[in-house]
Amino acid sequence: MTLYQKGRCLLKRTLEMKVRFTKAELDALTKKAKKAGLSREGYSRRVLNSETVKEAPPVDVPVLIREVRRVGSNIEQILKRANSLGRLDVSQFRRELEELRAVEQRIKDAYTTAHD
16 A cells, blocks of 8 residues: 555655566557556556556546636635525525535546545
């Protein structure tokens, strides 16, 4: 098991192992690693550690996550203001905020790995 902090491995890797591949095998490894947004070494380590390796999200997914967070923050501000003025259905807004957070979590789960 490896130790991670903010996406960085805390263990020093000092041991090396040479592995030989056919052209087709190396091409397949390179393609899979690239799709996952990892180096071949990082991809191989994760597979060897029985971690789930998913394809990296398209560039627009992180943008989408930021947008969902921004909207959620706006809803929270509206809720606070509405609650203090007593002019809005706060319970409805709370339900909407919870749904927004659930969508955000589903997006993150679909496009991230355990150490991202």
